[in-house]
Amino acid sequence: MKKFSWRGLAIIIFICVTAFYLAPLAIPNLPEWWAKNKLKLGLDLKGGMQILLEVDTSALSVSDARGAVDQNIKIIRERIDQFGVAEPSIQKLGENRIMVQLPGVSDYQAAENLIKQTAMLEFKVVAMPEEAKRVLDTIDANINANLSLFPSLAELDQKDKEVMRDSLGAEITPAGQGVFSSLIRPGEMDYEVQWDNIDLIQDLLADSLFQQAVPAGWQIALDRATAESAREDRALHVLSSAVELSGGDLSKAKVEYGSSTSTDPRIANKPYISIEMKREGARKFEQVTADNVGKRLAIVLDGVVYSAPNIQERIAGGRAQITGRFTSQEANELAIVLNTGNLIAPISPVSTSIIGATLGADSIRSGSMAGLIGLLIVVIFMVIYYKLAGLIADFALVFNVGFILAMLTAFGATLTLPGIAGIILTIGMAVDANVLVFERIREELDAGKTPRSAHDAGYNRATVTVWDANVTTLVAAVVLYQFGTGPIRGFAVTLAIGIIGSMFCALVFVRSIFDTFIITGTKKTLSI
């Protein structure tokens, strides 16, 4: 009966843990609690999209800003859940960044819009024609006084003046006298912007200097653009800036379809969104409609007017519709963002990557191929060079690859393409510890020692070297993990696990096999 050995126990635990985590990869019908511990594939192997978002908290106070990022993550998660993505990953990165990974998503444009839409819903009263005229006149006067602050308008103004000089009496009918109103013209109900001026107007609306030129209490907003209307003229509204109702007053939004017999062309046969308000919201809505009969109420989302229906009478019950030439997909997405609430602080994508599913499958195939070929050559080489000892090292090598995969599963890490490369490289480097030991044993044998004492001396001396050599590589892996992102981190993790695994395999696993099976009795030779 042999003595109880800690090393033997360590090996048994090692094998059991590895087997436990590898089983879900190989055996299909495991119980749920076991099968869920399955190695996750990274986006670069599975295909899908990844967006790195930055939360702009500059407008918030320090304490609000901290909460805002977490709140945004919660909202984004809800939106994605409602959008229906399997296994999304949403993580906070650093202070104000959010990493969203959506495996298998192919319509990334829709997904991106869904995520980044602030969804600030506001109801605002539209200015009466004479009020609007007055607002525009004030804007013109303010801009004229500071024309140098608006280079795009100054340039335009210069051109207009030249045209006027060239053909005096030319038929120009601007809405007002100023350069801003020369960009717009009165339409049926609102002002209109010719489509080639829309970009200019959009830039102006986003410009804080322009916002200062707008008289207090008022706001300028454009109509919503749709895919078909991108090259059409667009309505421009002058709104009272007071927010009558906001997204917080909403209790539910859902998509409905207008009947084909509806007299309203905006909803006939088209999807629209019906919203229900909370009790408080409904009361406010009733008040607003009562106070503004005859005026129009604009439904503004993220600063863009979706619709501006006439208020014909006081509306009780807190129900309203948002119409606006939606496709049914757009209507669905809008309902989702309205239901999940608006983002506390605006977010913008800083980097996006989309990987096709076929590309990922190709990567797995060629990666495994390279791995198998590399493994095979190394295995054959080791057997030829070190004979029996090489064969034992080969077992340890295969075991080490299994160990890496098992540990990646255990830590919940994902396998990425650089990760696969890391595993393949480990195959080459993992034999190193064994090579060191074997070479040392050979030297000791050459010096005339018996197999047993050559083996002991070889291991004792080589162990120090193995430690020194691997700790430094481990340093590189740790630094790589600390400073890398995404796939590179995966690479660092595989490299580190590979180093630890290969040290264990060489110094414990292979040594035990030697101790137990090879170095027994008084054998005169050693197959090495």
Added chain:
Amino acid sequence: MRLMKNTHIDFVGIRKVAYVISALLILISLGSLIIRGLNWSIDFTSGVAAKVDLKAEDASVNPIKIDELRVALKNNGFPEAEIQHVGVVDDAKFMIKIKSAESKAEVSGDTKTAFIEIIKGNFPKHVEGRDINREVIEEIYEVGPKVGGELRTNALLAVFISLILMIVYIWFRFELTFGLMAIVALAHDVLIIIGVFAFTGKEITVQIIAALLTIVGYSINDTIVIFDRIREDLKIRRKEPIEQVFNFSINETLSRTVITSVTTLITALALYFFGGSVLHDFALAISLGVIIGTYSSIFLASNLVVDITRATHKEKQAMQHLTKRK
């Protein structure tokens, strides 16, 4: 089987030759770096990279030529776009890169959208009948200007910090001269590989940075195995001149050094030939790194320790200096 049994190569004796070769390689690398600079990928410069499959569903439609694509992008505000074929020409697969540093138009969140519109608008026949987001655009990658710069700083920081930590570890385990010379050898390896990338104009991607750090880890590993032996032999062979001890140690470990390099090189080459296009340059950097790392471990690191010690200490003190206990 045994290769290199009981070698007696005079590595220390021929060190001057190695120094000249290394100096030349470093000069060429520095020259390429200065003249050609590094081709940072969009991971670092920010911009858009996309892989598109423009093979038309309808077989009668002529395949797109690379020039047509270039003209279409040029006319729509991206004159600096880099376009390459992926695979065979008939497959009409392209890799397109628009870097913001070179492009007149600032790359913003809309570049991706604009790019897709250009493809849709200019090549309707080739896109027809296929899902643009799924089948035509196989892969698209966009990096905003903020992240790009950060990534570059982080990458340089990672290399720098890992070097410092290694010096500290080796200093702790050996002696400062060993630590410093190991790092000189490492810097030599990294510089030459970066030089190869500068010379060939290959892109420095995030993966290449990872490869560089792997090389750093690998090369230091090789160097330390030799140092370890030198430390051991210095204690045993106290009476011999240090040149002789160093040479003896290098020869003793030669077989191990070469075998480990061979197995690692085998796997790196397997990656190069079978690992697919994405890992191609990564595998190339690793393969080169293994070769150069092995060379510098054998010919540079310990020889530099010899020269530095000789320059700073007299015969007797030299031995004492290198073996002093920490």
